[in-house]
Amino acid sequence: MSFLLAIEGADGAGKATTAAAVTAALRDQGRRVEVISFPRYGATIGGHMLGDFLAGRLERTATPRSLAVLYALDRLESADVIAETMARTDVIVFDRYIASNIAYQAAKVPDAEAPALIDWIVALETVQFALPRPALSVYLDTPLDTARRQIAQKQQRDYTDRTYDEHEADVALQAAVRRRYAAMAEAGTLSPWARVQPLNGGTMRPPADIAAEIVAAMATAST
């Protein structure tokens, strides 16, 4: 049975870089590891529509619940890929997973409405769509200004030419997303959590250093 590890955080937090470093560290230990990134823009109907949303091409305003369904649909359409990958690996590293849906959609509603929306998304993804829960979710707690600089350094995306997509352009949303992640990590929503500080003395720690902390947290989570 594969250990399901989810790397989470706001846009530009360093998730893809960290996922690659964790993969390298675990492979050095002889473990079979693969990364799956969500959304899977080119591979699913949900992912395709999310590319349109993030690029600002949707003609209608997307409500948090309608968006949550699209993100969950992208994973439902990927259920076979997840199952096949679980069968041939020791660890799957998700670059975003169900907690991203919770953090981003709950960040768009008033505090009083958030608990009901969070319960609804957890039930949709883990009960109705029967997606497996992670064994550990990692919150990369990268400050807003660092993450913003790092978004600008990212390579061009398939779905948009813009430097900042619909979510990334919204600074207030990014701040709210960070608060939702902190609350989930504190409450243990969806899975056990490890909260990791990627910064040391104002600069990003080396990816291998962040990865070593996560590999240690995995050992604790599986005992």
Ligand SMILES: Nc1ncnc2c1ncn2[C@@H]1O[C@H](COP(=O)(O)OP(=O)(O)O)[C@@H](O)[C@H]1O
């Ligand atoms: N630990 C790190 N040290 C130095 N640069 C980093 C680190 N993590 C991420 N970056 C840089 O920040 C940018 C965004 O990183 P990325 O991993 O794509 O973030 P995310 O997947 O969270 O959007 C990239 O240019 C990457 O090289």
Ligand SMILES: Cc1cn([C@H]2C[C@H](O)[C@@H](COP(=O)(O)OP(=O)(O)O)O2)c(=O)[nH]c1=O
């Ligand atoms: C996977 C997922 C992502 N998101 C959001 C987070 C990001 O703002 C956006 C796109 O994901 P992201 O990983 O940032 O894609 P890229 O690096 O190619 O820009 O979708 C959700 O709201 N729910 C989800 O379930």
